Amino acid sequence: MIDSIVLVSGGMDSAVTAAIAAAKGPCAFLHVNYGQLTEDRELAAFTAIADFYKVKKRLVADIGYLRSVGGSALTDGRIKVPKGELGRKGVPVTYVPFRNAHLLSIAVSWAEVIGGRDIYIGAVEEDSSGYPDCRRAFFKAFEKAVALGAAARPAIRIRTPLIALHKAQIIRKGERLGAPLHLTWSCYKSSTLACGECDSCLLRLRGFKEAGVVDPIRYRRQRRSIY
Amino acid sequence: MIDSIVLVSGGMDSAVTAAIAAAKGPCAFLHVNYGQLTEDRELAAFTAIADFYKVKKRLVADIGYLRSVGGSALTDGRIKVPKGELGRKGVPVTYVPFRNAHLLSIAVSWAEVIGGRDIYIGAVEEDSSGYPDCRRAFFKAFEKAVALGAAARPAIRIRTPLIALHKAQIIRKGERLGAPLHLTWSCYKSSTLACGECDSCLLRLRGFKEAGVVDPIRYRRQRRSIY
Numbered sequence: 001m002i003d004s005i006v007l008v009s010g011g012m013d014s015a016v017t018a019a020i021a022a023a024k025g026p027c028a029f030l031h032v033n034y035g036q037l038t039e040d041r042e043l044a045a046f047t048a049i050a051d052f053y054k055v056k057k058r059l060v061a062d063i064g065y066l067r068s069v070g071g072s073a074l075t076d077g078r079i080k081v082p083k084g085e086l087g088r089k090g091v092p093v094t095y096v097p098f099r100n101a102h103l104l105s106i107a108v109s110w111a112e113v114i115g116g117r118d119i120y121i122g123a124v125e126e127d128s129s130g131y132p133d134c135r136r137a138f139f140k141a142f143e144k145a146v147a148l149g150a151a152a153r154p155a156i157r158i159r160t161p162l163i164a165l166h167k168a169q170i171i172r173k174g175e176r177l178g179a180p181l182h183l184t185w186s187c188y189k190s191s192t193l194a195c196g197e198c199d200s201c202l203l204r205l206r207g208f209k210e211a212g213v214v215d216p217i218r219y220r221r222q223r224r225s226i227y
Numbered sequence: 228m229i230d231s232i233v234l235v236s237g238g239m240d241s242a243v244t245a246a247i248a249a250a251k252g253p254c255a256f257l258h259v260n261y262g263q264l265t266e267d268r269e270l271a272a273f274t275a276i277a278d279f280y281k282v283k284k285r286l287v288a289d290i291g292y293l294r295s296v297g298g299s300a301l302t303d304g305r306i307k308v309p310k311g312e313l314g315r316k317g318v319p320v321t322y323v324p325f326r327n328a329h330l331l332s333i334a335v336s337w338a339e340v341i342g343g344r345d346i347y348i349g350a351v352e353e354d355s356s357g358y359p360d361c362r363r364a365f366f367k368a369f370e371k372a373v374a375l376g377a378a379a380r381p382a383i384r385i386r387t388p389l390i391a392l393h394k395a396q397i398i399r400k401g402e403r404l405g406a407p408l409h410l411t412w413s414c415y416k417s418s419t420l421a422c423g424e425c426d427s428c429l430l431r432l433r434g435f436k437e438a439g440v441v442d443p444i445r446y447r448r449q450r451r452s453i454y
Binding site for chain 2: 059061062063064065066068069070071091095096097098099100101102105106108109110112113132133135137138141142144145146147148149150151
C-alpha cells in the first residue's frame with residue numbers, strides 16, 4: 001500500500017519533499033521529463049534519490065510535447081537561459097507554461113490506479129521568481145479540480161510542504177531529515193558540472209550560504225559574491 | 228491571431244465543438260494521443276476534420292505515459308472494452324483516469340505560447356456514463372486553476388458548449404452547422420470498421436436514431452435494437 005506519490009525532479013526541493021513524505025509512510029516516486037535541456041542529469045538524480053529511499057514504485061513519464069509547445073528557455077534551445085536575473089520583475093523566461101498542472105495531472109492519474117491519497121510536490125512560492133503555477137492559490141484550486149474530476153474517494157490531496165519556505169530553510173530542513181542533498185541536481189544549463197551562474201544555481205548557492213551549510217555538489221564557476 | 232484552441236479527438240462531439248468554435252473566429256486544433264487502442268484511426272479523423280476547416284495551427288501531443296499508468300480499458304489491452312454496458316452504475320472501465328485534465332493542461336500551455344483566450348472541449352455531462360472528469364463542476368474548477376496558475380491575461384477560459392446536450396441534440400447541432408460528421412470516428416474497439424457494439428458506438432447509433440438522421444459512417448455489426 002502506498003500512502004503518497006512524490007514528484008521528484010531530482011532537484012533539492014523535491015529531495016527534501018521526498019524526505020518529508022518518506023517519513024510519513026510508503027511512497028511512489030514520479031519523475032517527469034518535459035524535454036528540458038538537462039533532462040539526463042535530472043533523471044540520474046531522480047534514480048539516485050529513489051535508490052536512496054529504496055522506493056519500489058517508480059514512474060518516468062515523458063511529456064516531450066512541451067518542447068513542441070516551447071515558449072520557455074528550459075524547453076526551447078533558441079531562448080537563452082539568463083545568467084543571474086534574480087529579482088527581475090514579471091514572469092521569467094524559464095517559466096514552462098503551466099508545467100505544474102501537467103505534473104500534478106500525471107500524479108493524479110497514477111494515484112487513481114495505484115492508490116495513494118496524497119500527492120507531494122516541492123513547489124516554493126517565496127523563491128519561485130514569479131512562476132504563476134507555483135502559487136499556493138493555484139495548488140488549492142487544482143486540488144478542488146481533482147476532488148471534482150477524479151474518481152478516488154476520499155479525494156486526492158495536493159501537499160506542498162515547502163510552499164512557504166525560503167531556500168535556506170529548505171536546506172536546513174533537508175539536513176535535519178537526512179535528505180540526500182549530495183545526490184540532487186539544480187542547474188538549468190549544464191548536465192556535467194553545475195554552471196553556478198543560472199538562476200537555479202544562484203538560488204541554490206545563496207540558500208546554502210544563508211543556511212550556513214556547505215553545498216556538497218561541485219560547480220564549474222562560482223561568483224565570489226552571489227548577492 | 229488565434230481566438231481559440233479546440234481539442235479535436237476525431238470523434239463526433241469534438242467535430243461539432245470545432246464547428247462551433249470555427250464559426251466564431253480563427254482556431255488552432257489540438258489532438259492528443261494517449262495510447263488508446265484506436266489512436267491511428269482517430270488521428271486520421273483529426274487530420275480530415277482539420278483539413279475540412281482549413282486549420283493551419285495544429286499540434287499532436289503524445290501522452291503515451293497514460294498507457295504506463297493504465298487502469299482503463301482504453302489504455303490497457305488486458306482490460307476488455309465492454310459491449311453495451313450503457314446505463315450501468317458507477318465509473319465505467321473505459322474511464323481514463325483524470326484524462327481531461329491532461330488534455331486541458333496541454334491546451335493551456337499551448338495557449339500561453341500562441342495566444343487564444345478560449346479552449347474548447349467537446350465534453351458531455353449528460354451522456355458521459357459516469358466519467359468524473361466530464362462534469363460541469365470539474366471544468367469550472369479547472370478554469371479557476373488556470374486563472375491562478377497560467378500567466379495569460381485576460382485569463383484563459385474553458386468552453387464546453389456541448390456539456391448539457393444529449394447525443395441527438397449534438398447531432399442536430401452538427402447538421403445545422405455543417406460539421407463533417409462523415410469524417411468522425413467514435414468506435415473504442417476497431418480502427419477499420421466501427422464495431423457497432425462498444426459503448427461509444429451504441430451512444431452514437433442511439434443518438435442518430437433519436438435525431439432522425441442517418442449516420443454517414445459504416446458499421447461492422449449493428450444490433451437491431453439499441454435500446
